[in-house]
Amino acid sequence: MKIALLGYGKMGQTIEKIAESRGHEIVARVSSPENFTLENADIAIDFSIPDSAVNHITKCFEAGIPIVSGTTGWLDSYEDMVALCKEKNGGFIYASNFSVGVNLFFEFNKKLAQIMAPHNDYKVDMTEIHHTQKLDAPSGTAITLAEGIIETTPYTAWSLAEGQSIKDNHIPITAEREGTVPGTHIINYKSDIDTIILSHEAHSRQGFAQGAVVAAEWLLGKQGNFSMRDVLGL
Numbered sequence: 001m002k003i004a005l006l007g008y009g010k011m012g013q014t015i016e017k018i019a020e021s022r023g024h025e026i027v028a029r030v031s032s033p034e035n036f037t038l039e040n041a042d043i044a045i046d047f048s049i050p051d052s053a054v055n056h057i058t059k060c061f062e063a064g065i066p067i068v069s070g071t072t073g074w075l076d077s078y079e080d081m082v083a084l085c086k087e088k089n090g091g092f093i094y095a096s097n098f099s100v101g102v103n104l105f106f107e108f109n110k111k112l113a114q115i116m117a118p119h120n121d122y123k124v125d126m127t128e129i130h131h132t133q134k135l136d137a138p139s140g141t142a143i144t145l146a147e148g149i150i151e152t153t154p155y156t157a158w159s160l161a162e163g164q165s166i167k168d169n170h171i172p173i174t175a176e177r178e179g180t181v182p183g184t185h186i187i188n189y190k191s192d193i194d195t196i197i198l199s200h201e202a203h204s205r206q207g208f209a210q211g212a213v214v215a216a217e218w219l220l221g222k223q224g225n226f227s228m229r230d231v232l233g234l
């Protein structure tokens with residue numbers, strides 16, 4: 001595959017190595033808002049910044065290039081991008097986290113939430129820990145985890161825990177920024193008697209990048225809006 005990398009920072013560069021090791025060619029490395037060309041690309045992989053994601057996705061649909069989007073922090077426009085994908089017969093996968101381990105963790109999270117739903121003596125809270133360069137909070141992964149809990153429990157929303165009191169039916173999410181941490185997510189169910197903890201700790205960016213390349217290989221030649229559940233057959 002000929003791949004355009006939209007965003008060539010920590011993730012773009014890790015994806016480049018993995019894509020080349022799997023026999024793909026990088027035909028564009030984009031790291032500025034200036035006009036860029038998708039000429040010669042079979043597919044685009046976007047790991048850039050929240051403010052550029054919608055523009056990147058729109059340009060790909062207009063150029064008929066399928067796009068794998070890993071950028072977080074732009075999800076207010078997600079439904080618009082899904083509609084545009086349909087209108088333009090595009091190919092699209094967004095995932096807040098492309099690693100296989102985290103996608104399994106998403107499934108465990110939903111199952112645990114289902115089991116915990118009747119036990120209202122347990123209160124849920126979440127902590128995500130990332131490197132200090134991260135622009136958005138909470139992480140996209142934490143938002144996906146919260147949505148997985150909201151599906152089957154009396155919780156109706158999530159709120160960033162920043163000292164103020166949080167409504168009983170909101171899931172508090174604490175976002176910590178520390179050194180170079182690639183990504184850690186911890187879900188606590190706490191009662192007066194005990195705490196149940198489900199956690200995932202990424203050791204590097206390898207899993208995110210590998211998952212994005214696998215998603216791109218899977219998406220090539222398909223039309224529609226897909227998820228990592230489709231890619232992994234979950």
Ligand SMILES: NC(=O)C1=CN([C@@H]2O[C@H](COP(=O)(O)OP(=O)(O)OC[C@H]3O[C@@H](n4cnc5c(N)ncnc54)[C@H](OP(=O)(O)O)[C@@H]3O)[C@@H](O)[C@H]2O)C=CC1
Nearest residue numbers: 007008009010011031032033048052070072096097098208
């Ligand atoms: N879904 C997933 O599995 C994962 C998602 N992410 C998400 O991916 C995104 C990128 O993460 P990461 O690589 O760590 O971040 P970096 O800051 O390392 O890289 C961002 C890149 O985007 C570039 N950029 C800035 N503005 C634009 C623009 N307007 N158009 C194109 N490129 C631009 C930056 O260029 P410059 O350096 O010149 O500013 C830089 O190359 C984040 O949103 C992060 O949350 C991260 C890991 C996994």
Ligand SMILES: O=C(O)C1=N[C@H](C(=O)O)C[C@H](O)C1
Nearest residue numbers: 072096097134139140141183
């Ligand atoms: O910015 C990061 O680094 C990461 N972002 C994603 C997110 O917001 O969930 C995925 C991963 O946790 C790393």
